[in-house]
Amino acid sequence: MNDKQKNPPALRRKPSQTRSREKVELILGCATALIARQGSDAMRMSEVAQNAGISIGALYQYFPDKTAIVRVLAQRYNQEARECIEQCLTQVKDFPHLIAAFGCLIDEYYALFMAEPVMRDIWAATQANKTLREEEVAESRLNGALLAAAIRRLRPQADPVAVENAAFLLMHLGEATMRLAVSTGPDEGRELVESYKQMAAKVLADA
Known part of the structure; x- marks a missing residue:
């Protein structure tokens, strides 16, 4: 098993367009604010999506779970x-x-x-x-x-x-x-x- 298989990319979908990159930055910014306020244990994906003003489905397009967000940060x-x-x-x-x-x-x-x-x-x-x-x-x-x-x-x-x-x-x-x-x-x-x-x-x- 190679390293990529052992540790798959944190981002499920790598942003290639400006709009996608901006959305990822928005998600990470909202997640950072939530972590600062309540910690990563209490943070929920639904909260991140709500604060970012996107659907939970749109969030999952980039981050499969909370651990992936923490990993990118x-x-x-x-x-x-x-x-x-x-x-x-x-x-x-x-x-x-x-x-x-x-x-x-x-x-x-x-x-x-x-x-x-x-x-x-x-x-x-x-x-x-x-x-x-x-x-x-x-x-x-x-x-x-x-x-x-x-x-x-x-x-x-x-x-x-x-x-x-x-x-x-x-x-x-x-x-x-x-x-x-x-x-x-x-x-x-x-x-x-x-x-x-x-x-x-x-x-x-x-x-």
Whole structure:
């Protein structure tokens, strides 16, 4: 079974015309507003259709179920984060700069999740669905590849397999740390983030 069969596209019908793309954006905007107000667990497809001013049949033309909506929103947040990571890491010139830049990325990510209830909700929903969990691991692998590329550029003599493994692990542990940090109080959450940053700095220094 190939990856496409295992994880079919989130969108049932890919919008090709401007009107269709606008409708998808409208649906996602309404879903985001509902999630912000009541959470994805309480959100109903009928509510999304009603708020978007479309029929439930029109909604199902694009999204087969609520999970598909959450999946597209998660993919968008992940893409934005990956672009930010790539832009930051391609500019590092030495290991002190890399460690500082990685720490800044963690701080920004944590602040974003603390400020965005929709992102926190979608992240929690990701953990309850096997397909979404698999996509989260795949995303950690992609982000890890970006970090590994930066490490190899600065230290070309390093063992590439060890670098890739360390980078993948750092990125996935970063996701787990964020999830734990936002579930605790802000003081403890910040301490957890700082502890992770110190651990990551040691791993990067030895990479």
